[in-house]
Amino acid sequence: MEKKIRAVLLTTAGVLTAMLFWSWKHRPPEAVLVRTAAAETQDIYNSVTIFGMVESAESTAVCPAENAVVNAVYAKAGDTVQKGDILCTLTDIGRSQTAADYWQTAQSVFAISGTVNTVTAEDAHALYAPMDGTVLTVPQAGESVSADMPCIQIANPGKLRVRAQSPELYVGELAVGQRANITFSAVDGTFHAGLTAIAPAAVKTFSLTNEDAEATVEVLLDLNGSTENLRPGYSATVKVFTDHRDDAAVVPYEAICQRGEQEFVFCVQDGHAVQCAVQTGYLLEDTVEIIDGLPTGVSVILSPPDELTDGDPVEVQT
Template structure:
């Protein structure tokens, strides 16, 4: 017999032996009952995340309305205050002197008016002099009111219920209009602020609902767009967008987060999360075909609430095993349960 004929015969025998062994192995596996679900293309809105910060809707930089040295400063960061609570007190000797002067002038004007009233009743003075005395009383009264109002500005009070977030002065500092003394925020009403590039601005509209993910919270929050800046920042060329946040435990001002801005509509091939098996660096799943479980090596993408995206290794419509996939063996007979 020629050598090449002998070699071909040996290879054929070996091949037949392997096929027979594989057949025996498949036959030795018990039939498994499985549930399947077809891999489907599902519409998906692709989004790009933009970083931002949680801020209070109501916040203010509190400053003095008059100039003066700070005699008292009770604003401590983290302290809760009520509207009208004293935050700081300024020296006001000069203003108090003006109050005393205005009151003295009012007393004099009232005295002159009383005398002119008696004289006009007895027709011993001209009507013009009586009217002038009456006008002086009104002017003096207004001067007292103005001086007392200015004196009241020596007390700096909380403009609304909130929390002191920053202390910007101390006792002995010179307070003046335009120089902030502290920052106060209302923690009960929060929003998310982010700077969006110009290219993404047309994807956002007033009243639109968007997902905001805060680093310290387990679940994303559904926020509503409430403000869109009409002009761009001249330095960053971005537009400030503000979104109202729902109340959530653990949510507070200053937290870092990301808002998902929709940028395109696409379709993803999705399978249930339970169908994907991870073994080391490999991602696997089983499909049911011709009464057998066939192992497929796949590559996954996004993890969504309704499934996992499959980037490669699987075709649309494939019957993916969704229960006890990790217990199956490649080639094992299966029966599909309804």
């Protein structure tokens, strides 16, 4: 009798142990604690940043009638003058100016580029302001000036633009008509502009350190609105908007996972992680554009743990 009782107890213990083991083996996995954010829509813009300088969009350069030496100067760079104001007097030295004098003249001449109206003085002994405006450059007393080279430039301060240099890498993204935001070191606030011209050829700037020269392409941007506080020569940081998309789907960049070449996110559906393959677009400041693979409004898991797999139960942190 005692042996039978012992056998029953052992059998019962074995059955209970097997049941406990089976229950432990088939227990539901613990939910993974996760943080989430909702996929949203927003208007997004792609842009490139280039650098340049303010210049007058309307200016006139003056060449002397003859080779001459400057006697006296009555204005300096930055002065406001009116049409007809005398700027300097000259002594005619004829066409026998020496090579050294020509070199001195070339060193002093303002580097004029772009569309600048150039006039030749009628008076061989004086140079006058050809228009109302601001003096950009003027020779110094005792300096030699050449009939072939402008030595004075007057600009209209009310018509300003920005001349910027774009690395060749960005040129394919630029197009006339694109809008831009421009900031200046010397002036607070953001100014708006439109891209009006792109040079047909690139230029390489050579370095004194013998480093490889970078090819750049000049672009012009017309400033919109008031330019009262700007001056020619101010340095400019130009943000050109090259593309925009309305109502684009975006998610925080922490939601994007990658295995090999496949990009995906984990969505939360009915308390479980669901792996969704996605195609990403622009990388923005703190979000990523989703071109395909994700409906808006769903919750995506941020910084999912490496061991998280498709179908795992999750618990969202509150």
